[in-house]
């Protein structure tokens with residue numbers, strides 16, 4: 001069942017359209033990644049979901065409530081891309097202050113805050129926030145998004161600009177929150193992280209969602225898996241001849257890309273059925289197949305392809 005529904009969401013700044021026609025829904029317990037180049041509209045989308053900016057059109061609901069409604073705020077934890085903290089306060093005082101705003105009973109708040117900070121491995125809890133490292137500040141900001149124990153978390157770039165150790169900590173922690181049943185909307189530039197923890201992904205470009213679905217679905221819509229057949233001879237001429245003689249059924253369904261690599265000839269085809277046709281053509285040409293590999297494009301490969309295509313490269317809206 002969807003806990004977050006977005007329908008035709010739009011944001012204009014004067015004449016400029018920052019987000020256009022965003023439509024998606026997110027199931028309870030899902031981790032949904034929003035990716036896209038700088039200026040694609042990710043932060044604007046997340047802020048509209050969190051009720052921090054007013055949409056110019058379309059609608060969104062979180063747990064059945066419109067963004068900004070007090071009942072929805074109780075269900076939501078938002079981690080902004082930039083999260084200035086009150087520098088004079090300690091982490092514990094700062095988090096206690098926000099727990100109070102959510103009317104969390106003080107004994108529950110104390111236990112929740114320390115448990116979260118333990119899980120985030122946060123040291124120096126009694127040091128002024130103005131004197132702690134960037135990674136610690138980010139952890140405190142994450143803990144702040146959790147003080148009301150929300151069902152839905154919106155994390156805008158949770159680990160950007162942090163060292164690899166802190167980054168891994170935060171990504172692992174996000175995964176654990178998902179395992180506990182939280183629904184998480186997550187934007188990130190590090191596509192490896194998105195690929196490793198997101199169930200579904202929306203790729204944005206120029207304010208529009210240009211691809212959406214599981215990584216598998218997005219892969220299929222953008223070329224999918226390729227088969228690389230390595231052989232001692234180039235079979236493309238034999239394949240062409242076979243195709244000319246008896247029609248396309250004897251040859252690969254699509255064109256074969258041929259290149260040379262370490263003295264071998266690599267034939268790249270899009271379908272498993274094509275692999276057999278290549279093997280036959282190689283043998284008919286006096287050669288043999290030495291290796292067959294499947295190559296799956298990473299989210300990064302797909303992202304680069306989509307981002308360079310622009311909105312016309314739309315796979316699924």
Ligand SMILES: Nc1ncnc2c1ncn2[C@@H]1O[C@H](COP(=O)(O)OP(=O)(O)OP(=O)(O)O)[C@@H](O)[C@H]1O
Pocket residue numbers: 013016018036037038039040041042043044045081
């Ligand atoms: N308050 C504003 N007034 C005018 N334009 C804005 C405003 N906020 C954002 N924009 C523009 O809207 C577009 C989308 O911005 P947004 O911050 O949502 O992108 P993003 O995908 O989060 O980018 P990044 O990865 O750089 O954080 C950008 O071109 C940005 O300059």
